[in-house]
Amino acid sequence: MFGTSVGALIGLLVVALVVVPVSFGVAVRADAATRSLAPSRVPEEDRAGAVSVAEVGGRCDRWRQRATGAWLICGGASLVAVLVVGVLICIG
Structure with a gap:
């Protein structure tokens, strides 16, 4: 029983x-x-060009959502790793 929980934690x-x-x-x-x-980084002459400001803003929002999700996953996985290491230290 004890070995199974340690194996799962590892x-x-x-x-x-x-x-x-x-x-x-x-x-x-x-x-x-x-x-x-x-x-704000798109030069003025490009704003009237083929890429509209709304299109750039939409892509920017999608990338921002992806970044936020990825940072949350990274932080959560880091927290899980720290907690598991702490439990393994306490057990060992």
């Missing part, structure tokens, strides 16, 4: 430690995309 820790860097990378990329698509 499995959870491994999953959390894989999710953290992946979600961190997604969050950083989405933040970069949000900053590059921000309407």
Whole structure:
């Protein structure tokens, strides 16, 4: 019984430690995309061009939502990893 719970905790820790860097990378990329698509960064001559401000704003909002979700997943997985390590330390 004791070995099964430790094995499950180690499995959870491994999953959390894989999710953290992946979600961190997604969050950083989405933040970069949000900053590059921000309407204030689009030059004035491009605003009247093929890409409308509304279209850029819509893409920016989607990337912002992705970044927020990825940061939440990254933070949650980090918290799970810290809690599991704490439990494993207390058990061991």
